[in-house]
Amino acid sequence: MKLFVKITPKQQRVLDFIREKVNKDNLPPTIREIAAACGFSSTGTVRDYLDALAKKGYLKRGNNKSRAIELLQGNPQKLRLIGAIPAGTPNEAHEDPSDYLDLKQLFSRESARGEVFALKVKGDSMVNAGIMDGDIAVIRKQPSGQSGEIVAALLEDNEVTLKRLKHLKQGAYFLEAANENYPPIEKEFTVIGVLISIIRKY
Amino acid sequence: MKLFVKITPKQQRVLDFIREKVNKDNLPPTIREIAAACGFSSTGTVRDYLDALAKKGYLKRGNNKSRAIELLQGNPQKLRLIGAIPAGTPNEAHEDPSDYLDLKQLFSRESARGEVFALKVKGDSMVNAGIMDGDIAVIRKQPSGQSGEIVAALLEDNEVTLKRLKHLKQGAYFLEAANENYPPIEKEFTVIGVLISIIRKY
């Protein structure tokens, strides 16, 4: 899949119409609606445009489904997800669903059950785990965690903290920071959930 | 059109399925897709449900148009966002709208200003900036960046890398890793965008 493929003015016009329809009606147009709007007399022409735009990564098409046009750029819900560019042939258009990051689906399963909340991280006690001051930690609510998992825990003073949970042989637990300047917490604490995601905004 | 009309459990089930489809695929379902999902053997049954839900103001229907179902009572996908010093346990409900993280709006502003894409981070060259192997970097496409900003850059060998951009006095630039094991990159490179967010899933 090529990265930044230029789009021709005519392709831009087709794309603009689709975007306009989606924004206005919340419903992508059919092939014939595009043809009528852009002045094409053949459905095949529109199909060629859609295939070209899909190949360039501007939209995604469904198979044999009406109106199955999904915009990928200028649409914050779904982002193109690229890995390291393989040196050689970077121009295949493969329909790998893992090529896209769907923001709506990021936590859809968990949040549908209503057991997810977000926690703003304060301090640098987890910097060595890549968790920085100001990060947003997404937590799935649950009363315990496995050893090594990063959990949100409620301390005695009603403060919520993010630490790595460690099990001891005797069934005891403690909380370990990912920063040598912070001592482990062995006092009483309650696990309120496990970390499932970190979101940071710059 | 009446609002706040009660709907029956079965109507709720149909509505939930539509909402799920719209959130997941950005495409409303067809009548027959609803029938299959909700266990109806007749398309007429679904039409009756859609008419009932439309009459109650929960959705709007188009005429003779496929998938023309427009939800009128949306569900913003929001997460409770609590700070590090909560006034109580996160189980308590305090309904401040600023206490919610709206996933749909996470990158709406940035994507309005330009194209946004996601890049899967490879390697540990930015660990000291809290960016780890496997993280998803959200990049706003732009051809340059300010000194100190973390940018995605295209190297000579067509590899995309994430580094901190540094300006020199003479108008020259170089890329600096956030890991002392990696030397700065002063060879030819092209900035393709600036980092606006990091997303990590556990």
Add this chain to the structure above:
DNA sequence: TTGACATCCACACAAATGTGTGGTATATAT
């Protein structure tokens, strides 16, 4: 000159799709 790409067309066809008609049954309110 070959190939890839862009830019169009016409027409056919199967499948998908919304709608229409005519039922059955239960419950509830007027």
Add this chain to the structure above:
DNA sequence: ATATATACCACACATTTGTGTGGATGTCAA
């Protein structure tokens, strides 16, 4: 009693819709 709403079904039908096939022309790089 009558009307209204809910909750289904089967089947037919006309359209809508995406796709397939087979062209055409031109540009541009290798």
